[in-house]
Amino acid sequence: MRRGDIVRADLEPTRGSEANKTRPVVIVSDDALNTASVRLGRGMITVVPLTSNISNVLLHQTVLPADDETGLTAPSKTQPEQIRSIDIQRMGPVLGSLTSEQLHQLNWALVGLLALDLYIDD
Numbered sequence: 001m002r003r004g005d006i007v008r009a010d011l012e013p014t015r016g017s018e019a020n021k022t023r024p025v026v027i028v029s030d031d032a033l034n035t036a037s038v039r040l041g042r043g044m045i046t047v048v049p050l051t052s053n054i055s056n057v058l059l060h061q062t063v064l065p066a067d068d069e070t071g072l073t074a075p076s077k078t079q080p081e082q083i084r085s086i087d088i089q090r091m092g093p094v095l096g097s098l099t100s101e102q103l104h105q106l107n108w109a110l111v112g113l114l115a116l117d118l119y120i121d122d
Helices: 032-042 099-111
Strands: 005-010 022-027 044-051 076-078 084-087 091-097
Touching: 005 044, 032 044
Parallel strands: none
Antiparallel strands: 005 022, 005 091, 022 044, 044 076, 044 084
């Protein structure tokens, strides 16, 4: 499992407006952390949930196609506002991955949502 991979994950139980059920997620944590978690069979991986409800796409969300590269069965949008770390035991199979451009868009969405640009010196 690598950063940018799309994986099926069980997000239950949830509270309130959190993305729920088993759904595709994009791995956004560092590859070294991901590799260690896989090797150990335990640990946390940070993910961004996806949803096939694309009727209202916000500026920080990106619509991903249903194709062989993503492995998605329906067009879906990223939900970077729902970023969370989950135990590796919640992770299912890798479905596909983002293109470099899609991952770049997601990276900038996370920078904006987390206001990281305010805390990083150039």
